[in-house]
Amino acid sequence: MKIITTHLSADFDAFASAVAAQHLFPGYRVLFPGSLEPTVRRFREEIPIPVDEIRMKELRRHRISQAVVLDTPDGLRLGEAWDLLNRDQCPIIRIDHHGDGDLPRGPEDTIRQVGSTSTLISELYQERALHPTPEIASLLLLGIYEDTGRLSFRETHPDDFRAAAWLLEQGGDLRWVRRWISRTLDPEQFQLLQDLIAGSEERVIASIPIVVSTVEIEAYPEEAAAAIHQWVEAFRLPVAVVLLVNAPTIRLIFRSRIDEIDVGAIAREMGGGGH
Numbered sequence: 001m002k003i004i005t006t007h008l009s010a011d012f013d014a015f016a017s018a019v020a021a022q023h024l025f026p027g028y029r030v031l032f033p034g035s036l037e038p039t040v041r042r043f044r045e046e047i048p049i050p051v052d053e054i055r056m057k058e059l060r061r062h063r064i065s066q067a068v069v070l071d072t073p074d075g076l077r078l079g080e081a082w083d084l085l086n087r088d089q090c091p092i093i094r095i096d097h098h099g100d101g102d103l104p105r106g107p108e109d110t111i112r113q114v115g116s117t118s119t120l121i122s123e124l125y126q127e128r129a130l131h132p133t134p135e136i137a138s139l140l141l142l143g144i145y146e147d148t149g150r151l152s153f154r155e156t157h158p159d160d161f162r163a164a165a166w167l168l169e170q171g172g173d174l175r176w177v178r179r180w181i182s183r184t185l186d187p188e189q190f191q192l193l194q195d196l197i198a199g200s201e202e203r204v205i206a207s208i209p210i211v212v213s214t215v216e217i218e219a220y221p222e223e224a225a226a227a228i229h230q231w232v233e234a235f236r237l238p239v240a241v242v243l244l245v246n247a248p249t250i251r252l253i254f255r256s257r258i259d260e261i262d263v264g265a266i267a268r269e270m271g272g273g274g275h
Contacts (some may be wrong), residue, residue: 001062007072007273008034008079012180014041014071016143017095017117018044020050024124025068033081038222043142043180048081049135056080064088071117073101074273088114095120097147101268115153118143122163125250133172134198141172145181149229154257185227192227196242197235208260211235214243220251227255239263 004021006014010032018030030053036044059081067085069092073255085092094109097117105111110120116141125132134141144164149158151164168174185193192215199213213231221227224244232240232255239261242253252270254263264274 001029001054001059001064003031003059003064003068003081004028004068004070004083005031005078005094006070007074010034010040010071011037011146012040012043012139013116013118013143013147015044016139017070019049020118020121020125020132020140020215021068021070021095022052023130023132023136024121024128028068031056031059032235033079039180049139059084061168064090066091066093068093068095069103070095071098071238072096072273073103074100074268075102076271077273083258095124098274099117099264101273107194112159113155114157115151115155116144116147118147119157119160119163122167123159126166132167132170134173137167137170137172137178141167141174142176142180145177150177150181166262182226185230188221189223189227192221192224193231196227196231196245208238208258209238210241211240212241212243214245217243218246220244220246224253228255232257 002025004018004025006018007171010018015036018032022028022030031049032053033056035041064084067090069078072078078085091106092103093106094103094111095117096111097114097120110124112120113131114120122140130219141164144160145151148160151160196213196216199215200211203210204210228242238258240255244253252272254267256263267274
């Protein structure tokens with residue numbers, strides 16, 4: 001069994017990369033090891049995109065002979081899929097725009113710190129003279145625009161713009177971007193934003209102001225990232241730490257707008273990951 005997989009709670013970048021990668025790796029089946037992000041789930045319910053998918057229940061009965069891992073450097077973010085990959089000791093090809101994690105590097109990997117994994121997938125299509133369908137091109141545009149904040153985040157690379165332009169030439173439709181990459185907050189996200197502001201306190205560590213916000217929640221807000229992003233951007237916070245507390249569980253979310261602090265590395269020390 002050959003599979004393509006990505007991190008838990010797959011966002012549009014992870015989802016688009018996995019679906020598009022099937023054309024780069026014929027015969028591979030896609031495994032989403034956990035639930036998709038809510039917006040991606042709604043997209044999939046409304047717009048059927050063909051995916052040769054395998055469920056975890058079925059995969060457990062097979063031996064994995066080869067795996068393509070997308071959009072994460074960290075095995076733990078693959079959930080049970082990481083256990084199965086270790087069980088079968090199969091070769092792994094990694095396509096990813098993050099830094100180093102605990103996944104080993106190999107000669108067939110495509111790893112570069114651009115704004116999105118969808119950018120790297122688009123480049124592989126061009127290198128192999130493949131042309132995506134308009135639907136796949138539109139899906140990859142969703143991945144690029146989401147992970148780069150509509151081509152505005154600090155991590156955005158010129159190659160992200162080039163990939164987006166090429167996808168538009170292939171028939172990609174920006175109406176999907178307008179429909180699914182939202183700039184507005186829903187009531188739950190707006191309430192979280194207010195709670196983040198109310199729960200904030202500043203600490204100075206090594207002359208760098210670190211803003212920490214502790215918010216007690218009844219259930220984890222699945223689309224918390226948009227509220228946290230608006231909080232960080234509105235107050236121009238250099239480094240932000242969010243503690244979402246639902247005892248006995250605490251979810252930690254880090255954001256950094258400065259090069260001096262790599263919050264992705266800090267998160268990996270705690271079993272997480274990211275940029």
